[in-house]
Amino acid sequence: MMAHGALLELSKWLSATSLSREIQTIGWVIPTLQTIHILCVAVLFSSAILIDLRVLRVLQRDVSLAEVARRFLPAIWPVLPVLLVSGSLLIIGEPRRALLNTTFYLKMTLLLVAIALTACLQWSFASTFWEKRAGKSVAVLSILVWCGILFAGRWIAYTEIG
Template sequence: MLLPFFEWCEATMLGRTIRESLWMFPILESIHLVGLCILGGALLVVDLRLLGVGLKDSTIAELDRQARPWLLLAVAVLLSTGVLLFLSEAIKCYYNTAFWVKITTLPFAILFTLAIKERFARTAVYTSAYSRWVGTVDLLLWFVVAAGGRWIGFS
């Protein structure tokens, strides 16, 4: 059912250009990985504080406020480069289980981070059982997304 869409994506001029270029895919992938590093940093600062690990001199709300612009930048970079990388190998992605794990987990990770975690972090004063749960779930969701994305290259 979705295969014709994936074939169309790969056949687009942009998909062909990226796939046939010697440098475009590696440059896009490098930018994608830099975005992943920025995302990881922005997530870890807040999530580790939610878990009660480190940065205890700063409030959760303060860390969240400072990390949020970096988080949003990283998500924008990752989504834009991810779409371009996808276009260059859409049919491979269609048959790749790791791609489907990543692509189905990604919306949950984004929604959880921007809706549940961000709302909680803005009002959290101290580490609690609920804050540890929020930090753990957030880290696990993003780990699955990152691991799925990394595994695409190996399958």
């Protein structure tokens, strides 16, 4: 497959870079990056779930969705770039682990869906849409997608090839 060949070439090239070699050889770098990554995941995931649970009227019914969204959406956006940077460094350190792994692409696809759903909420949290059945369905979808991202993330370690 051509795409696979190109990704293999890219992985080889990445692992030969000096940055990749540094990440590979200094023992504490990968666990440290993973720790930063998981702490950011904790903040982002919890913020998204707390908003979704407010949409579903499970928690924080005493305040409006707008107030909950105004508290937790700003915790999501700035953390996202930190996740992208720590994730990218992890890929540069071990390119084949992710780039040749179907689970990684599943995670990225789910991430794009999650970002789209969060952006929808950012633009419309004051709307009555979120009080309707459709809005609640989107919140359930959001919870499932975020859980999928976390599962896929952990599963990358178990599906790497070679």
